[in-house]
Amino acid sequence: xxxxxxxxxxxxxxxxxxxxxxxxxxxxxxxxxxxxxxxxxxxxxxxxxxxxxxxxxxxxxxxxxxxxxxxxxxxxxxxxxxxxxxxxxxxxxxxxxxxxxxxxxxxxxxxxxxxxxxxxxxxxxxxxxxxxxxxxxxxxxxxxxxxxxxxxxxxxxxxxxxxxxxxxxxxxxxxxxxxxxxxxxxxxxxxxxxxxxxxxxxxxxxxxxxxxxxxxxxxxxxxxxxxxxxxxxxxxxxxxxxxxxxxxxxxxxxxxxxxxxxxxxxxxxxxxxxxxxxxxxxxxxxxxxxxxxxxxxxxxxxxxxxxxxxxxxxxxxxxxxxxxxxxxxxxxxxxx
Amino acid sequence: xxxxxxxxxxxxxxxxxxxxxxxxxxxxxxxxxxxxxxxxxxxxxxxxxxxxxxxxxxxxxxxxxxxxxxxxxxxxxxxxxxxxxxxxxxxxxxxxxxxxxxxxxxxxxxxxxxxxxxxxxxxxxxxxxxxxxxxxxxxxxxxxxxxxxxxxxxxxxxxxxxxxxxxxxxxxxxxxxxxxxxxxxxxxxxxxxxxxxxxxxxxxxxxxxxxxxxxxxxxxxxxxxxxxxxxxxxxxxxxxxxxxxxxxxxxxxxxxxxxxxxxxxxxxxxxxxxxxxxxxxxxxxxxxxxxxxxxxxxxxxxxxxxxxxxxxxxxxxxxxxxxxxxxxxxxxxxxx
Numbered sequence: 001x002x003x004x005x006x007x008x009x010x011x012x013x014x015x016x017x018x019x020x021x022x023x024x025x026x027x028x029x030x031x032x033x034x035x036x037x038x039x040x041x042x043x044x045x046x047x048x049x050x051x052x053x054x055x056x057x058x059x060x061x062x063x064x065x066x067x068x069x070x071x072x073x074x075x076x077x078x079x080x081x082x083x084x085x086x087x088x089x090x091x092x093x094x095x096x097x098x099x100x101x102x103x104x105x106x107x108x109x110x111x112x113x114x115x116x117x118x119x120x121x122x123x124x125x126x127x128x129x130x131x132x133x134x135x136x137x138x139x140x141x142x143x144x145x146x147x148x149x150x151x152x153x154x155x156x157x158x159x160x161x162x163x164x165x166x167x168x169x170x171x172x173x174x175x176x177x178x179x180x181x182x183x184x185x186x187x188x189x190x191x192x193x194x195x196x197x198x199x200x201x202x203x204x205x206x207x208x209x210x211x212x213x214x215x216x217x218x219x220x221x222x223x224x225x226x227x228x229x230x231x232x233x234x235x236x237x238x239x240x241x242x243x244x245x246x247x248x249x250x251x252x253x254x255x256x257x258x259x260x261x262x263x264x265x266x267x268x269x270x271x272x273x274x275x276x277x278x279x280x281x282x283x284x285x286x287x288x289x290x291x292x293x294x295x296x297x298x299x300x301x302x303x304x305x306x307x308x309x310x311x312x313x314x315x316x317x318x319x320x321x322x323x324x325x326x327x328x329x330x331x332x333x334x335x336x
Numbered sequence: 337x338x339x340x341x342x343x344x345x346x347x348x349x350x351x352x353x354x355x356x357x358x359x360x361x362x363x364x365x366x367x368x369x370x371x372x373x374x375x376x377x378x379x380x381x382x383x384x385x386x387x388x389x390x391x392x393x394x395x396x397x398x399x400x401x402x403x404x405x406x407x408x409x410x411x412x413x414x415x416x417x418x419x420x421x422x423x424x425x426x427x428x429x430x431x432x433x434x435x436x437x438x439x440x441x442x443x444x445x446x447x448x449x450x451x452x453x454x455x456x457x458x459x460x461x462x463x464x465x466x467x468x469x470x471x472x473x474x475x476x477x478x479x480x481x482x483x484x485x486x487x488x489x490x491x492x493x494x495x496x497x498x499x500x501x502x503x504x505x506x507x508x509x510x511x512x513x514x515x516x517x518x519x520x521x522x523x524x525x526x527x528x529x530x531x532x533x534x535x536x537x538x539x540x541x542x543x544x545x546x547x548x549x550x551x552x553x554x555x556x557x558x559x560x561x562x563x564x565x566x567x568x569x570x571x572x573x574x575x576x577x578x579x580x581x582x583x584x585x586x587x588x589x590x591x592x593x594x595x596x597x598x599x600x601x602x603x604x605x606x607x608x609x610x611x612x613x614x615x616x617x618x619x620x621x622x623x624x625x626x627x628x629x630x631x632x633x634x635x636x637x638x639x640x641x642x643x644x645x646x647x648x649x650x651x652x653x654x655x656x657x658x659x660x661x662x663x664x665x666x667x668x669x670x671x672x
Contacts (some may be wrong), residue, residue: 002416002513009440011466047591052657080338083527090651091423095528099662104345104525105447107455107649107664117442126451129339130347177338187466189417189440192431251409288575304610313443315426322386326435328443 007221015220017123018179021069022290025060025148027168033268038291039140045271046060053144060170061097069174076102079132084120085281086181088138093139113311116330122175123184132177140169140281162202164238164280171286182297186333188218200319204241207310210327212248226256230302235263235285235309263288285309304335343557346524353459354515358626361396363504369604369613373543374627397433397475399576400506407421412438416467419454422475422618450474451622452666458511459520468513475506476617499536500574500616507622516632522669524554529663536655540577543646546663548584562592566638571599571645574614599624621645640671
């Protein structure tokens with residue numbers, strides 16, 4: 001068996017990888033939510049001076065990566081790889097956002113799990129001696145996502161209570177072989193879980209079994225229990241998916257009630273902000289982590305966090321062809 | 337600097353990674369081309385019994401992965417990671433194709449560069465001690481790609497001579513820490529190159545500068561010259577992109593005329609098969625490699641190959657919004 005493997009899905013890094021800096025940019029709605037004070041930049045409007053939502057999203061990525069590099073205090077030449085992805089067809093906000101960056105680039109698609117996919121691959125390349133510094137970045141935009149996945153915004157289509165609200169924003173993290181942490185110590189990579197759920201307005205339910213599969217595997221592989229973490233954080237299951245995850249873990253004998261939360265539940269105040277089941281999108285867990293969670297780790301309010309991002313692998317085409325929604329979840333352990 | 341880095345973009349693996357098996361499935365048109373005898377399976381028609389092109393493409397991926405695992409001679413449990421990607425929105429042929437595989441999964445998007453992106457990441461994880469066996473798989477389908485990127489097939493729209501023909505097919509490779517080779521020895525990761533080209537019917541011209549950037553960097557980083565390789569293989573630039581690549585390399589003082597070819601030029605007989613500038617799509621270089629090139633390496637007809645896959649990072653939306661076509665190219669050195 002590969003030397004760093006614990007069980008089939010978990011890698012224990014030989015040398016923990018530092019998350020040396022983060023940056024987050026969010027839209028105005030996220031800037032009115034409970035995590036507002038933790039974001040690095042809050043946009044005044046959803047367009048940010050661009051003519052299309054896609055160009056806005058690419059600009060958010062561009063500026064978020066620039067912010068993470070301290071507005072060029074860290075040079076492109078010091079970054080070995082940039083991993084990024086988003087929800088748009090052919091991941092255009094990532095590639096157009098970083099096109100002027102002179103950095104080797106790997107594009108990813110893991111839907112809303114992409115941020116932890118990027119952190120996982122980046123941390124493993126650093127631990128493998130292939131890199132010293134890696135950027136992980138993801139984004140989403142409410143307007144570009146609604147336009148592509150659901151209905152034209154102009155229609156004002158009513159949304160069912162189980163639907164989630166795509167976060168406008170981008171989170172970027174700089175991972176480094178040296179640094180003061182917080183540190184990524186373990187990587188648990190998820191498998192596709194298909195429970196046959198077909199309701200594209202209830203992504204939380206579709207993704208929850210994948211979160212459970214990855215979390216359960218992580219505890220089994222590492223011999224850890226939920227009590228070993230200050231926070232177990234999924235993203236982005238929302239209110240419904242969080243409840244299902246809690247129940248399914250309980251049914252497998254694992255109690256996470258005391259220290260479990262979800263980025264989709266944290267980023268909005270559902271009652272006041274009319275966001276229904278909560279936040280979603282590649283930008284949801286990325287901004288929640290790069291803003292709020294990273295701050296709490298830096299201030300040692302959390303000392304050990306299990307961060308598990310969940311993705312729904314589907315498209316309007318698969319929905320129209322009556323396919324189910326595939327779930328996937330990737331997790332990293334982070335400690336100070 | 338990271339211990340395995342040669343220059344900024346190239347990693348020299350400590351222990352070369354074996355390409356232990358490959359499998360290729362192609363459509364009927366590819367099965368009438370010059371490489372027919374090297375493919376493992378040739379479909380009789382483009383639908384393969386499915387009701388939609390997307391379902392067909394997913395089935396091709398599913399069966400191609402199964403074929404590479406020797407129809408279950410190698411168990412899922414022995415595979416640490418599966419990397420795959422394709423051209424469809426949200427990479428659905430990959431995720432739906434492998435949804436029943438009980439293997440940790442990382443989805444990628446690098447357009448037609450994805451196959452080498454998958455090989456690169458897989459090889460680096462194996463060399464880093466995180467994995468023993470990794471699957472790399474990509475696919476494309478002429479009909480699903482035309483439907484999504486261009487025009488409904490039923491229109492019979494005429495194609496300009498510079499356009500390329502999306503290959504129907506999938507190639508899958510099994511990378512292993514042990515094995516008899518051929519071996520991946522170096523990984524050169526590409527950066528996005530934007531030369532401002534906007535003609536979506538001339539992808540070869542858009543991607544050629546990225547190929548040149550990565551090839552030039554590879555030679556510089558490794559100290560090698562084209563003559564160190566039996567074959568330098570790009571994919572999928574087609575006739576026009578190949579010519580541009582040759583000229584641009586020549587202008588930078590590197591002569592590749594004697595041993596350079598392109599998967600898009602190899603897979604079809606352009607004169608007889610009406611494929612205009614040549615093959616393209618994530619399945620083009622994947623099937624050309626997993627069929628023809630792998631066979632030639634196994635029989636020591638080629639002893640050292642530089643395999644550089646090129647991708648066009650764009651979407652119909654970016655084309656409609658008057659954005660340029662971004663190019664990227666990733667390369668691996670392979671030797672017996």
